Amino acid sequence: xxxxxxxxxxxxxxxxxxxxxxxxxxxxxxxxxxxxxxxxxxxxxxxxxxxxxxxxxxxxxxxxxxxxxxxxxxxxxxxxxxxxxxxxxxxxxxxxxxxxxxx
Amino acid sequence: xxxxxxxxxxxxxxxxxxxxxxxxxxxxxxxxxxxxxxxxxxxxxxxxxxxxxxxxxxxxxxxxxxxxxxxxxxxxxxxxxxxxxxxxxxxxxxxxxxxxxxxxxxxxxxxxxxxxxxxxxxxxxxxxxxxxxxxxxxxxxxxxxxxxxxxxxxxxxxxxxxxxxxxxxxxxxxxxxxxxxxxxxxxxxxxxxxxxxxxxxxxxxxxxxxxxxxxxxxxxxxxxxxxxxxxxxxxxxxxxxxxxxxxxxxxxxxxxxxxxxxxxxxxxxxxxxxxxxxxxxxxxxxxxxxxxxxxxxxxxxxxxxxxxxxxxxxxxxxxxxxxxxxxxxxxxxxxxxxxxxxxxxxxxxxxxxxxxxxxxxxxxxxxxxxxxxxxxxxxxxxxxxxxxxxxxxxxxxxxxxxxxxxxxxxxxxxxxxxxxxxxxxxxxxxxxxxxxxxxxxxxxxxxxxxxxxxxxxxxxxxxxxxxxxxxxxxxxxxxxxxxxxxxxxxxxxxxxxxxxxxxxxxxxxxxxxxxxxxxxxxxxxxxxxxxxxxxxxxxxxxxxxxxxxxxxxxxxxxxxxxxxxxxxxxxxxxxxxxxxxxxxxxxxxxxxxxxxxxxxxxxxxxxxxxxxxxxxxxxxxxxxxxxxxxxxxxxxxxxxxxxxxxxxxx
Numbered sequence: 001x002x003x004x005x006x007x008x009x010x011x012x013x014x015x016x017x018x019x020x021x022x023x024x025x026x027x028x029x030x031x032x033x034x035x036x037x038x039x040x041x042x043x044x045x046x047x048x049x050x051x052x053x054x055x056x057x058x059x060x061x062x063x064x065x066x067x068x069x070x071x072x073x074x075x076x077x078x079x080x081x082x083x084x085x086x087x088x089x090x091x092x093x094x095x096x097x098x099x100x101x102x103x
Numbered sequence: 104x105x106x107x108x109x110x111x112x113x114x115x116x117x118x119x120x121x122x123x124x125x126x127x128x129x130x131x132x133x134x135x136x137x138x139x140x141x142x143x144x145x146x147x148x149x150x151x152x153x154x155x156x157x158x159x160x161x162x163x164x165x166x167x168x169x170x171x172x173x174x175x176x177x178x179x180x181x182x183x184x185x186x187x188x189x190x191x192x193x194x195x196x197x198x199x200x201x202x203x204x205x206x207x208x209x210x211x212x213x214x215x216x217x218x219x220x221x222x223x224x225x226x227x228x229x230x231x232x233x234x235x236x237x238x239x240x241x242x243x244x245x246x247x248x249x250x251x252x253x254x255x256x257x258x259x260x261x262x263x264x265x266x267x268x269x270x271x272x273x274x275x276x277x278x279x280x281x282x283x284x285x286x287x288x289x290x291x292x293x294x295x296x297x298x299x300x301x302x303x304x305x306x307x308x309x310x311x312x313x314x315x316x317x318x319x320x321x322x323x324x325x326x327x328x329x330x331x332x333x334x335x336x337x338x339x340x341x342x343x344x345x346x347x348x349x350x351x352x353x354x355x356x357x358x359x360x361x362x363x364x365x366x367x368x369x370x371x372x373x374x375x376x377x378x379x380x381x382x383x384x385x386x387x388x389x390x391x392x393x394x395x396x397x398x399x400x401x402x403x404x405x406x407x408x409x410x411x412x413x414x415x416x417x418x419x420x421x422x423x424x425x426x427x428x429x430x431x432x433x434x435x436x437x438x439x440x441x442x443x444x445x446x447x448x449x450x451x452x453x454x455x456x457x458x459x460x461x462x463x464x465x466x467x468x469x470x471x472x473x474x475x476x477x478x479x480x481x482x483x484x485x486x487x488x489x490x491x492x493x494x495x496x497x498x499x500x501x502x503x504x505x506x507x508x509x510x511x512x513x514x515x516x517x518x519x520x521x522x523x524x525x526x527x528x529x530x531x532x533x534x535x536x537x538x539x540x541x542x543x544x545x546x547x548x549x550x551x552x553x554x555x556x557x558x559x560x561x562x563x564x565x566x567x568x569x570x571x572x573x574x575x576x577x578x579x580x581x582x583x584x585x586x587x588x589x590x591x592x593x594x595x596x597x598x599x600x601x602x603x604x605x606x607x608x609x610x611x612x613x614x615x616x617x618x619x620x621x622x623x624x625x626x627x628x629x630x631x632x633x634x635x636x637x638x639x640x641x642x643x644x645x646x647x648x649x650x651x652x653x654x655x656x657x658x659x660x661x662x663x664x665x666x667x668x669x670x671x672x673x674x675x676x677x678x679x680x681x682x683x684x685x686x687x688x689x690x691x692x693x694x695x696x697x698x699x700x701x702x703x704x705x706x707x708x709x710x711x712x713x714x715x716x717x718x719x720x721x722x723x724x725x726x727x728x729x730x731x732x733x734x735x736x737x738x739x740x741x742x743x744x745x746x747x748x749x750x751x752x753x
Contacts, residue, residue: 021728025721034720095720102718 016044131217160601208570280339330390341373358461366454402428406537504586539631
């Protein structure tokens with residue numbers, strides 16, 4: 001049985017981050033999904049921090065992650081607020097219908 | 104003391120213009136007219152005080168400030184007062200004040216009368232600047248200022264069809280004359296290396312200057328060339344034959360403007376210029392002969408044309424043209440003081456005639472065609488008497504001013520020994536009879552024939568208000584007495600008046616003139632009046648008969664010798680075609696590839712760029728990540744890149 005090394009963790013984080021990115025890019029329907037995908041990206045980065053802090057024995061990284069999580073919670077709240085407002089104004093949360101910035 | 108008075112005289116009209124213009128549009132009509140009139144009145148009074156206190160024959164130079172200095176050429180603003188310019192300043196301020204007062208009544212109902220008065224003041228100021236100029240460049244500024252103000256005033260009723268065209272015509276024709284003035288200034292500076300009048304006049308007498316030649320189309324004596332250029336300038340402003348076409352058209356302006364242009368402020372500028380350079384013309388025999396020919400042709404042509412015009416103002420306009428011809432003839436035979444004398448008397452009776460004509464037009468509710476007037480001597484007796492005095496003066500009946508000045512011109516033509524002076528004398532005599540006929544034709548048709556106007560107009564015929572009558576009355580006194588007083592002053596240097604060095608004054612030699620020649624103009628004038636009486640009152644069918652028999656001569660006169668048509672064909676049409684051609688090239692080549700091409704190209708490019716901005720959130724994020732990727736790639740590649748592609752250091 002092989003032990004889990006830093007490399008394993010980094011590969012996992014990379015896969016998670018890519019999944020989140022693809023979720024943001026390819027999702028064309030729900031704005032909520034975009035929000036969730038963004039959250040996934042953020043968490044993968046956090047996981048990255050934790051992994052490095054564990055393997056390098058530097059616990060500042062883990063403390064840092066706790067702070068980031070609180071900020072992420074606030075960010076998610078704002079995102080959801082925007083989302084509800086958007087729904088109130090437009091009657092939909094379809095991503096492809098949000099084209100006000102079209103040139 | 105003198106400095107203050109002359110400064111007031113010259114700059115108060117400018118102050119009137121500025122103050123009047125500063126009023127907001129709402130108050131302008133109420134305040135500007137009175138302010139401008141009052142300022143001009145004060146200007147006249149200060150000139151008058153100056154004339155009383157200044158000893159004539161002296162030269163008084165007021166230097167204001169330096170305009171510019173280039174190496175050893177220094178040009179100042181200033182005022183040169185000698186007998187000639189003082190005469191002109193007095194005349195200009197006097198006539199202009201009266202015209203201002205007259206306009207208070209005449210322009211009473213105009214919606215832009217405030218603007219009108221400010222422009223009148225500007226016009227007067229420009230003329231004052233011209234006549235008091237101590238150097239050629241200030242004279243040029245005044246010269247152009249007069250042109251500009253006349254353009255604005257002739258085109259004052261800019262909403263009508265004709266005035267803007269007439270204004271444009273006056274401006275452009277005057278530019279032709281200006282070419283002469285600019286060339287003259289250039290030649291004078293080349294020869295004398297100064298543009299100040301005083302040094303020029305002292306240098307003219309030095310023979311080393313007068314013997315110089317200039318090479319232009321072959322060698323020419325420098326003074327002749329300068330003289331011819333100055334003559335061209337004078338021809339433009341003083342409406343001599345060839346450049347006269349603007350003057351009759353200038354009638355499209357309001358009547359007070361016509362009076363001002365014809366009496367004091369514009370057409371006299373040319374005569375003034377010639378008299379200013381009288382010393383130079385004395386040494387330029389070729390220029391003098393050309394001047395004599397130009398003057399004679401103008402006098403004869405304009406007098407003949409005036410015979411058949413039907414617009415009351417056009418008749419008087421051509422009569423001005425003809426009288427200016429007289430003045431130029433007088434200048435040509437070295438009788439400069441006589442020319443100025445005639446200029447002064449002419450200013451009085453021509454202003455009188457024009458303002459009187461304005462009064463007639465006012466009475467006829469704007470009608471200017473004499474064929475639709477008639478029988479007015481009962482309904483507007485004051486205007487009738489005014490016009491009568493004006494006509495008597497211009498015809499040269501004794502007591503009235505024209506008699507003295509016109510006789511002096513004819514006598515000096517008779518005395519002259521120049522080539523062609525005999526022909527000029529004959530022409531002058533012919534013009535006397537023409538003058539009598541066209542002047543009295545006006546009087547007889549307007550006042551003595553039976554009324555030709557319709558009911559509506561005739562019911563509304565009324566005498567003018569007091570503000571128009573008072574200037575007319577004052578002018579009529581001038582038109583009667585200016586001849587007698589002027590003769591004592593200008594010709595005999597009496598009453599404390601002296602020409603000094605202001606111009607070349609040669610006292611008239613009366614003994615040389617036979618009695619018959621002395622009385623010839625008077626006899627001819629009376630004959631002319633009688634002919635006019637017969638043709639237009641008692642035997643009117645004769646006029647029609649003559650018209651039919653000599654239809655060619657009639658048409659020639661009525662159509663002003665087809666000069667307008669000729670100019671239209673020779674100058675206006677080709678220029679228009681050329682302009683049209685060039686505008687095609689402009690649109691199809693320069694515009695197409697220049698501004699327009701650039702603008703439409705940018706539109707095309709921006710249309711392409713616009714397509715990338717879809718507004719989709721995904722696309723924006725993709726672009727963001729793509730750029731991020733590029734930046735990371737660049738940072739990773741930096742160690743392997745050549746040094747000059749490393750923008751981030753390290």
